[in-house]
Each structure stands twice: as structure tokens, then as C-alpha cells.
Amino acid sequence: MKKILLVAMPLLLMSFTAQAYEMGLTGGVVTTALDESNSKPELDGKAGYQLGVLGFIDVVEDSFFRTGAIVSNRKFDADLTATVSLDAELMSLEVPITYLMMFSDYAGLFGGLKLGLNLSDKCSVSDASFKCDMDPESIFYAANVGGHFRFVPDFGIEVEYNLGLSDMAKDYKLKNSLGVGIFYLF
Numbered sequence: 001m002k003k004i005l006l007v008a009m010p011l012l013l014m015s016f017t018a019q020a021y022e023m024g025l026t027g028g029v030v031t032t033a034l035d036e037s038n039s040k041p042e043l044d045g046k047a048g049y050q051l052g053v054l055g056f057i058d059v060v061e062d063s064f065f066r067t068g069a070i071v072s073n074r075k076f077d078a079d080l081t082a083t084v085s086l087d088a089e090l091m092s093l094e095v096p097i098t099y100l101m102m103f104s105d106y107a108g109l110f111g112g113l114k115l116g117l118n119l120s121d122k123c124s125v126s127d128a129s130f131k132c133d134m135d136p137e138s139i140f141y142a143a144n145v146g147g148h149f150r151f152v153p154d155f156g157i158e159v160e161y162n163l164g165l166s167d168m169a170k171d172y173k174l175k176n177s178l179g180v181g182i183f184y185l186f
Contacts, residue, residue: 022056022064026158028181032074035164035173041086043076043172048089054183056100064100066110066148069093071119074177080130088134089122090168096144106150114144114162121169135170142166142174154185 032045052070059065072094078086098112117139123132146160158181164174 021058022185024054024056024154024183024185025052026054026068026070026181026183027051028158028179030072030074030177030179032076032168032177033175034076034168035175036171040171041078041080043078043086043088045177046075046077048073048075050094050179050181052094054096056185059099062102062108064102066098066100066112067096069095072116080125080127084125084127084130086123086125086130086132088124088132090118090134090136091120092116092118092140098144098146100148102148105153106156108148109146110148110160111143111145114142116140116142116168118168134172137167137169140164140166140168140174142177146179155183157182 028050029047030050031047034043036042050070050072052068054066054068056064056066072092074090076088080086094114094116096112096114098110100108100110102108118136121134121136123134125132142162142164144160144162146158148158150156160179162177164176166174168174
């Protein structure tokens, strides 16, 4: 909780001094790959979803501080044996802390960090004799880079790549994730 407050304080201060800003809604799909230890089964990432809000605060001309709050649902599955399968889900609240540089009115690149707070996990196994536990870490983080493309001034897509810098669950390091989403600014 202390880490989230430390991140939130500068964001609040910057928002008071900002000259202009834009807010928007976003939604899309996300896939995730995990590195596992030898003691855990190998999980394959499936398509999940993400929904949230984005904020863009002017820094200098054509440059923005990009942040928001995004709820992500990440899904995984594994074959434990030839007849036993495992399905798992992690739900998290993620905050991008990135810098967006627009190269034209309709295209830009962003980069920075993405902080995540795991909210819940679900795990099910097709055979009750197998144990199912994800044991998620409370906080995880990743390096975040992507492209921001506007088709019209208030509507577009973002494509982002996250390189994991921490564990997402016990014995599962966040390797990388790829997300594609649409946004609408208001």
C-alpha cells in the first residue's frame, strides 16, 4: 500500500500544475507469458481482457504524461497429465506511468513502467486429486512500451508490450505481455 501511495502523490501534484489534459475510456485484449520454476506446472497464456480509464497530462508541446487505472483479467491453462487440465485467472488493477511523445496529430510512442496490484485469482482443475493454487504476489511491475494511434481526434488504438520485472505469483515470474486496445477520449 505504501508503494501505491508513493506513486499516487506525485501524480496528484502533477495534475494540479498541468496546463491541459485529456481523459478517456479504454478496453481490449491482453495475452501474458510467465516463466515458471521447476516445482510448478508450465502455464500457457490465453487471451484475457482489460478495461479502464486513461489520462493524458500536457508536459510540453506534443508530449504527455500518460497514466490511468486499468483492470486486467489474465487467463492461463496447463495440461497436468494427458487427462487432467488446469485453468487459472488473475484479476489485477494496473497503473501505467508512462511518457507519450506524439510524432503527428495521429501517431505517437510511449514508454515507462506499469505497476500492478493483484485483486483476485481463480484456479480450477479437472481432477479433484490435484491441488490448484496460483498464490499471486500482491504487487508486480513491468517495463511498458507501445504505440498510440488516433483515427480521428478522439478515437484510436494502442498497442503495448510489457517486459516483466517481478514475480506475478509465487514461483511465476511475469515474462512479458502484449495488449491491444481501443480508446475513446472525452
